Amino acid sequence: MGKTTTRGLTRRHLLQAGLAAGAGAALWPMGRARAQAADRKFLIVITATGGASILDFGLVTPASLCPNAAVLNAYPDAQVQQLEGSPFRFMDQQLRDLGPLPYRGPANHSDFVRRHAQDMLIVTHTGTSVNHQVAQKRSLTGNDAWGGRTLQEAVATAFGEGLPLPNVNMGSAGYIEPGIDPTVPGWARHEPVVDARFWPLGLDGVQGLQEGVPGKDLVALARRVRDERLDPDSEFTRTFERSAALQRWLRQRGTQQPALEAAGLLDRLNIIPDQPGVPISRFGIGQAPEAAQLRDTFPLYFSDPLEGQAALAFLLLKNRVSNVVTLGPNLSPLVGGQQIVDSPPLAFDFSHTSHRGTQALMWSRLLSVMDRLIGLLKATEYGGGESLWDRTLIYVATEFGRTRNRAANAGDFGSGHHLNNGSLIVSPMVRGNTVLGGVDPTTLMTYGFDPQTGAPDPGRQMAEADLFAGILQAVGVDTGPAGLPDLRAMRRA
Amino acid sequence: MSRELKVGLLALALALSAGCDDGGGSATPAGDAAIGGTGGAGGRAGPAGGRRWRAGGRRGRRGRAVLAAARGRGGTGGAPPVIPESYASLKNNLRFKAADRLKADWSRALGLEPRLLCNELNLFDCIDTIHTVALGGVDAYQAGIYRPFEATTVTAPMIVERVALNACKASVDRDLSQPQQAVFLGELRYDGQGRLVDLAGADVADYIARHYRRILLREPTDAEVGHLRQLYTDVAAQGGDAPAYDWAILMCFSVLTSTESLFY
Numbered sequence: 001m002g003k004t005t006t007r008g009l010t011r012r013h014l015l016q017a018g019l020a021a022g023a024g025a026a027l028w029p030m031g032r033a034r035a036q037a038a039d040r041k042f043l044i045v046i047t048a049t050g051g052a053s054i055l056d057f058g059l060v061t062p063a064s065l066c067p068n069a070a071v072l073n074a075y076p077d078a079q080v081q082q083l084e085g086s087p088f089r090f091m092d093q094q095l096r097d098l099g100p101l102p103y104r105g106p107a108n109h110s111d112f113v114r115r116h117a118q119d120m121l122i123v124t125h126t127g128t129s130v131n132h133q134v135a136q137k138r139s140l141t142g143n144d145a146w147g148g149r150t151l152q153e154a155v156a157t158a159f160g161e162g163l164p165l166p167n168v169n170m171g172s173a174g175y176i177e178p179g180i181d182p183t184v185p186g187w188a189r190h191e192p193v194v195d196a197r198f199w200p201l202g203l204d205g206v207q208g209l210q211e212g213v214p215g216k217d218l219v220a221l222a223r224r225v226r227d228e229r230l231d232p233d234s235e236f237t238r239t240f241e242r243s244a245a246l247q248r249w250l251r252q253r254g255t256q257q258p259a260l261e262a263a264g265l266l267d268r269l270n271i272i273p274d275q276p277g278v279p280i281s282r283f284g285i286g287q288a289p290e291a292a293q294l295r296d297t298f299p300l301y302f303s304d305p306l307e308g309q310a311a312l313a314f315l316l317l318k319n320r321v322s323n324v325v326t327l328g329p330n331l332s333p334l335v336g337g338q339q340i341v342d343s344p345p346l347a348f349d350f351s352h353t354s355h356r357g358t359q360a361l362m363w364s365r366l367l368s369v370m371d372r373l374i375g376l377l378k379a380t381e382y383g384g385g386e387s388l389w390d391r392t393l394i395y396v397a398t399e400f401g402r403t404r405n406r407a408a409n410a411g412d413f414g415s416g417h418h419l420n421n422g423s424l425i426v427s428p429m430v431r432g433n434t435v436l437g438g439v440d441p442t443t444l445m446t447y448g449f450d451p452q453t454g455a456p457d458p459g460r461q462m463a464e465a466d467l468f469a470g471i472l473q474a475v476g477v478d479t480g481p482a483g484l485p486d487l488r489a490m491r492r493a
Numbered sequence: 494m495s496r497e498l499k500v501g502l503l504a505l506a507l508a509l510s511a512g513c514d515d516g517g518g519s520a521t522p523a524g525d526a527a528i529g530g531t532g533g534a535g536g537r538a539g540p541a542g543g544r545r546w547r548a549g550g551r552r553g554r555r556g557r558a559v560l561a562a563a564r565g566r567g568g569t570g571g572a573p574p575v576i577p578e579s580y581a582s583l584k585n586n587l588r589f590k591a592a593d594r595l596k597a598d599w600s601r602a603l604g605l606e607p608r609l610l611c612n613e614l615n616l617f618d619c620i621d622t623i624h625t626v627a628l629g630g631v632d633a634y635q636a637g638i639y640r641p642f643e644a645t646t647v648t649a650p651m652i653v654e655r656v657a658l659n660a661c662k663a664s665v666d667r668d669l670s671q672p673q674q675a676v677f678l679g680e681l682r683y684d685g686q687g688r689l690v691d692l693a694g695a696d697v698a699d700y701i702a703r704h705y706r707r708i709l710l711r712e713p714t715d716a717e718v719g720h721l722r723q724l725y726t727d728v729a730a731q732g733g734d735a736p737a738y739d740w741a742i743l744m745c746f747s748v749l750t751s752t753e754s755l756f757y
Contacts, residue, residue: 231753261651
């Protein structure tokens with residue numbers, strides 16, 4: 001069967017196409033890959049989907065400081081908390097409803113600040129779009145600051161080479177869109193995940209299927225016939241052998257799939273135990289060694305997608321499957337778990353109907369999950385006496401801020417989209433316990449800072465690109481090739 | 494367009510249409526023989542369905558002859574048209590079929606309702622529920638993904654295999670348990686030990702050909718039939734207790750997950 005194709009390619013060439021492409025990619029930068037493996041950095045993007053207002057967590061303005069407090073989103077002094085020696089202002093609230101939606105319970109922000117203030121950095125900025133999808137994407141690309149690559153792609157490219165799936169994205173809408181920079185290597189592009197609970201099933205072609213399906217050894221025989229005989233010999237393959245889509249498929253099937261299956265990721269990433277209606281073990285599926293611990297840490301992992309995502313995110317990072325993970329609530333409501341409504345529809349964007357209740361609850365949800373995730377990372381050794389957390393940066397991405405006005409002394413009110421806002425970053429690698437920029441108390445608009453010294457500058461607005469650059473530089477990505485501004489002020493000295 | 498190229502394309506179209514006529518139609522009851530150890534003493538030829546498949550096989554061979562002539566590899570009389578590069582696409586605009594198209598195509602090809610193709614843990618629809626986006630589909634309501642991602646995901650090849658293995662098992666089981674509704678079984682002969690009676694027999698070739706007709710809408714080449722016969726030998730050498738049953742699933746799997754089946 002030593003056939004020669006019409007352009008002189010033998011079947012052997014075709015068979016080796018995937019291997020060659022994969023091997024070639026792995027060979028030339030081998031030194032770089034090793035260097036990356038020795039110096040991994042990790043990025044977690046948590047999407048505050050819908051528009052999280054920094055004026056409702058971190059930069060809360062007490063009424064006594066605001067001359068127009070009655071008609072702006074300033075809070076009664078008695079509610080606003082601030083730790084001694086810390087610039088953050090926040091609140092704990094007892095919610096009685098979300099506007100027309102029933103919700104009753106605490107919205108706790110203080111626990112997070114007390115535990116993590118030293119790693120918290122708030123950076124003020126002003127965006128360029130109040131369209132959700134567009135603004136979501138721009139919060140990740142810095143409004144195309146680096147050829148359209150996302151933060152995740154940049155960090156995966158810099159520190160993720162050689163990992164099975166460097167960039168896993170569990171976000172939604174614009175947060176799960178890939179970047180548009182064609183120079184980003186294919187392996188650094190994101191792998192989308194919609195349902196974190198069951199996604200690991202897709203990490204093996206055979207394991208976990210119903211009884212009676214031939215086992216791995218037999219399937220291997222069929223794969224060999226397909227890969228080495230049927231496909232290379234077919235007119236179809238020879239006709240489209242130069243198709244990028246086909247070449248990508250052959251690489252994925254020929255090199256990535258065997259590597260992923262050999263790594264046993266289905267077992268290592270699964271935390272679902274045997275339970276009524278979901279008999280995992282009957283399908284030959286194991287559980288991650290950390291499964292019990294993660295179920296304790298995120299007890300709502302099966303019913304609350306955010307908790308399920310956080311558990312998977314930890315396993316992806318700990319097992320060095322990924323060095324970049326993205327997670328966050330989508331626009332669907334969460335109902336019937338702990339109470340009638342556990343999380344509002346549209347996530348933070350339910351602020352259109354109930355600003356204060358929505359912001360309080362959604363911030364509380366994000367902070368709680370972040371707190372637990374950080375706790376796990378701190379308890380996990382990276383090596384050399386460092387914890388995984390020592391090398392991790394969490395960026396809370398959001399589309400935009402919210403309008404500040406309200407009817408006179410309204411306790412709750414609806415808000416619109418506003419370009420002006422700020423972002424929360426948490427990491428040992430950033431300048432912690434710091435607010436860069438500030439809030440004009442007369443308008444509640446944020447203003448910028450000197451990118452070198454961090455000194456507040458009321459006459460300056462920081463752009464999406466500044467935030468983008470500062471995050472990458474804090475993690476240690478060389479942004480020189482992109483000509484990005486130096487945001488020294490964001491980095492820990 | 495050169496005359497030679499036109500002739501070649503016409504011949505190709507004829508050849509393909511001959512293949513399509515053979516097998517693209519609806520399921521044909523094709524006998525009550527069974528595969529594997531679950532059936533009785535097999536080997537009975539199917540009734541009319543079997544005869545029709547054989548006739549189809551002859552048309553298929555004619556089609557291949559035309560195709561061979563068009564490719565300049567055979568045929569009789571006259572100088573065959575030489576069409577260098579004619580099979581190499583210049584556009585290479587190949588696309589992965591993705592979730593909805595795969596579901597529709599495989600459902601039609603295997604004669605199975607879409608919901609029977611694959612269910613993870615016997616609970617969740619693989620294509621519509623669990624792996625939609627990974628298979629190139631959209632998820633507007635949950636994930637806000639309104640357009641399919643351009644590139645296939647890393648997990649897609651594995652998910653494709655999961656769906657195919659489940660679907661092929663369902664297809665084989667359907668043929669065994671409901672002979673009147675059998676789509677592929679035809680005259681396939683087996684013995685009491687779950688082995689094919691005659692690996693070199695026409696019944697095996699026809700069984701393979703039915704899969705090619707319904708899945709790829711063409712006849713298999715002799716080489717492809719040979720490769721899939723060899724697959725049986727390899728499977729039987731593993732010593733399982735139902736090699737014909739396993740082979741039937743795996744043969745279906747091999748064709749269903751071939752690049753020709755997955756891209757358009």
